[in-house]
Amino acid sequence: VTAERALAAEEIDQLLYYATLAPSPHNAQGWAFDVHADRRIDVRLDRRRQVLAELDPQAKEGHLAIGAAVENLCVAARHLGWEPHVAWLPDGRDRDLLARVELAPALPCDDGSLLAITSRATHRSHYRPKPVEARVLAALGGIADAEGFELTVLTEPTAISRVAQLAGRAGAFKLACHQTRGELQDLLRFSSRETAESRDGLAFDLLAPRVARLGRLLMGKTTLRALMPFGYARLLAHSAEELPIRSSPAVALLSVRSGDPAALRFLRGGQVFGRIALEATAAGLSLQPHGAPIEVGLARPFEHGAPIPGDLRAAFGLAADATPIILFRLGYATHTPERRSLRRSVSSARSSADYFYRELTRRNQGVVSSATQDKLRGLRIGIFGCGSIGGAPVEILARMGAESFLLAEPGTYELNNLNRQAATLADVGRNKAEALRERIRTINPGARALVEPRGVTAGNVHYLVGTSDVIVDGVDVTEAAGIEAKLLLHREAWRQRRVVILGLDMGGTQLVRVHDYRDDGSRPLDGRFEGVPAAGVSAQTFLMRMLSPIDVPADMIRIAERVLDGETPPMPQLAPTAAQFGVVASWAILELASGKSLRREIRIDLPGVVAPPARRLRDEARRMLALVRLKLLLENARRRPRQRALRRTP
Numbered sequence: 001v002t003a004e005r006a007l008a009a010e011e012i013d014q015l016l017y018y019a020t021l022a023p024s025p026h027n028a029q030g031w032a033f034d035v036h037a038d039r040r041i042d043v044r045l046d047r048r049r050q051v052l053a054e055l056d057p058q059a060k061e062g063h064l065a066i067g068a069a070v071e072n073l074c075v076a077a078r079h080l081g082w083e084p085h086v087a088w089l090p091d092g093r094d095r096d097l098l099a100r101v102e103l104a105p106a107l108p109c110d111d112g113s114l115l116a117i118t119s120r121a122t123h124r125s126h127y128r129p130k131p132v133e134a135r136v137l138a139a140l141g142g143i144a145d146a147e148g149f150e151l152t153v154l155t156e157p158t159a160i161s162r163v164a165q166l167a168g169r170a171g172a173f174k175l176a177c178h179q180t181r182g183e184l185q186d187l188l189r190f191s192s193r194e195t196a197e198s199r200d201g202l203a204f205d206l207l208a209p210r211v212a213r214l215g216r217l218l219m220g221k222t223t224l225r226a227l228m229p230f231g232y233a234r235l236l237a238h239s240a241e242e243l244p245i246r247s248s249p250a251v252a253l254l255s256v257r258s259g260d261p262a263a264l265r266f267l268r269g270g271q272v273f274g275r276i277a278l279e280a281t282a283a284g285l286s287l288q289p290h291g292a293p294i295e296v297g298l299a300r301p302f303e304h305g306a307p308i309p310g311d312l313r314a315a316f317g318l319a320a321d322a323t324p325i326i327l328f329r330l331g332y333a334t335h336t337p338e339r340r341s342l343r344r345s346v347s348s349a350r351s352s353a354d355y356f357y358r359e360l361t362r363r364n365q366g367v368v369s370s371a372t373q374d375k376l377r378g379l380r381i382g383i384f385g386c387g388s389i390g391g392a393p394v395e396i397l398a399r400m401g402a403e404s405f406l407l408a409e410p411g412t413y414e415l416n417n418l419n420r421q422a423a424t425l426a427d428v429g430r431n432k433a434e435a436l437r438e439r440i441r442t443i444n445p446g447a448r449a450l451v452e453p454r455g456v457t458a459g460n461v462h463y464l465v466g467t468s469d470v471i472v473d474g475v476d477v478t479e480a481a482g483i484e485a486k487l488l489l490h491r492e493a494w495r496q497r498r499v500v501i502l503g504l505d506m507g508g509t510q511l512v513r514v515h516d517y518r519d520d521g522s523r524p525l526d527g528r529f530e531g532v533p534a535a536g537v538s539a540q541t542f543l544m545r546m547l548s549p550i551d552v553p554a555d556m557i558r559i560a561e562r563v564l565d566g567e568t569p570p571m572p573q574l575a576p577t578a579a580q581f582g583v584v585a586s587w588a589i590l591e592l593a594s595g596k597s598l599r600r601e602i603r604i605d606l607p608g609v610v611a612p613p614a615r616r617l618r619d620e621a622r623r624m625l626a627l628v629r630l631k632l633l634l635e636n637a638r639r640r641p642r643q644r645a646l647r648r649t650p
């Protein structure tokens with residue numbers, strides 16, 4: 001640990017990512033980060049992304065969300081070996097500069113809190129009647145105490161019911177406010193694709209999974225306008241606020257008695273709330289904030305929206321000089337959300353105005369529109385597994401003008417890789433991702449490539465997927481560890497609604513599959529591994545589930561026969577096949593950048609492509625015969641152990 005240590009680009013990227021996983025009202029993510037060279041990160045309020053302009057004109061909840069984001073940032077910093085020092089409202093003249101976090105070198109601290117950041121989510125289902133242990137509630141209260149805040153928790157059913165009822169009223173009041181309703185509707189995402197494209201707002205399948213398909217009908221602008229006079233707001237608030245709260249074993253109110261300005265109370269309150277939410281997550285609890293009862297009193301305390309703010313204070317026995325910060329319920333959800341609420345990327349896109357970039361991409365013009373070129377430039381491409389498959393599109397993409405890569409690969413180049421991978425003798429022994437980063441920079445020094453030399457792991461998959469706009473899955477499947485990483489990758493990509501392009505090379509045949517997890521009906525790897533634990537899947541089982549026999553080319557059938565005979569032949573992998581994946585995947589990414597959809601499976605059989613039609617037919621007929629023979633051999637192999645066992649029994 002040295003005082004001189006600089007903050008690596010990879011660390012900055014992770015810090016900002018984990019910061020943005022904080023909760024925010026309507027998932028509007030009203031924050032912006034400026035990273036300075038002196039290990040200082042400024043966190044600003046992004047006023048364009050504030051919600052509740054009518055109820056909360058000072059953006060107090062926006063401050064709260066930034067407080068929680070700063071807490072996440074601090075937790076992630078400690079995990080990476082940095083001690084954070086936070087200064088709130090560091091510049092009196094700049095009221096939107098809400099926090100400055102300075103980082104000093106320290107020893108990394110792996111206490112599992114990063115896991116709490118990635119597992120925390122708002123749980124909106126009804127909760128089970130199981131009580132929350134007093135010990136856990138006391139620990140949460142202790143977090144508030146330590147910062148001069150107070151956490152009041154109600155566990156008694158009649159007290160909870162009173163809060164539920166007033167939250168129902170507050171929710172209905174909020175929905176009846178014309179402008180507030182408009183903001184909510186602008187941030188509702190009715191289809192998975194809308195969620196994937198905006199990466200903010202409220203995904204309807206997370207809000208109300210049972211009626212997700214009816215979302216547009218139930219919450220559409222016309223429906224709301226038409227049904228409002230008939231008590232529709234009350235009905236919606238009853239099911240979204242009142243009933244869920246009533247089902248919960250505990251409701252809590254965080255408050256503070258302090259003479260600090262409101263901005264500081266909500267910022268610090270947000271940090272305390274963030275810490276409580278992480279601790280609750282680590283303790284296995286579910287949590288949902290209910291903003292409405294506080295929001296209706298934010299602009300004009302004690303008078304707005306009927307007597308709700310007063311009723312809330314009475315329900316929690318709040319002192320007259322205390323400020324309520326956030327109301328939430330705690331318990332054990334009956335349903336946990338399957339997919340995640342998404343976050344926008346925090347790095348801003350650059351324009352293609354500079355000379356170097358214009359020259360680099362000049363010969364793309366005419367085929368690639370300037371809008372698509374800009375999009376490709378800003379796209380973060382996650383290359384997970386940088387060997388024959390993942391490594392192949394990197395150079396092509398860099399030449400096409402892609403400028404942002406996230407390269408994850410634990411392996412180093414070996415001599416036998418040189419027959420197909422873009423490495424030279426000098427690269428043997430080097431980490432593949434590191435070598436590829438260098439290669440990218442020799443083509444375009446302005447390109448940014450971040451390297452994860454641990455590859456895909458359970459600990460980093462949330463970050464890897466969450467910061468990539470499109471993913472190339474080149475994870476090696478010859479070993480169980482790679483297969484585990486691949487399953488983790490696809491499950492996470494499905495949760496975060498990304499597109500994954502996967503390649504499987506078999507001799508002279510390249511099979512490319514495009515998994516578009518932005519689609520509502522999609523499942524990880526088309527459901528081929530549903531219910532299968534990620535760990536411990538053998539290469540053979542993996543391939544059997546991934547491929548139908550008809551996909552297997554002739555060369556591979558001969559290899560399979562040798563395997564059945566007890567041999568262990570090396571798996572052939574060839575340069576043209578690998579390069580073919582690079583060609584297909586990079587073109588697919590270009591199409592995605594221009595907003596086009598893609599075929600789900602692309603199969604290129606190179607020997608078949610170059611053969612004259614007659615030979616192609618003959619080869620195909622031979623392959624079919626070989627497949628039949630292989631099937632017989634497989635059946636024999638299955639019977640053999642049984643016969644051997646029978647012979648052994650006396």
Ligand SMILES: Cc1cc2nc3c(=O)[nH]c(=O)nc-3n(C[C@H](O)[C@H](O)[C@H](O)COP(=O)(O)O)c2cc1C
Nearest residue numbers: 023024025026027061065121122289290291292341
């Ligand atoms: C101040 C504040 C108020 C919130 N109010 C509500 C609410 O009334 N109902 C709700 O379901 N979620 C509420 N949320 C949760 C956000 O919708 C949620 O944090 C956001 O959608 C991101 O999702 P996540 O928490 O699952 O990551 C609130 C969050 C904050 C910070």
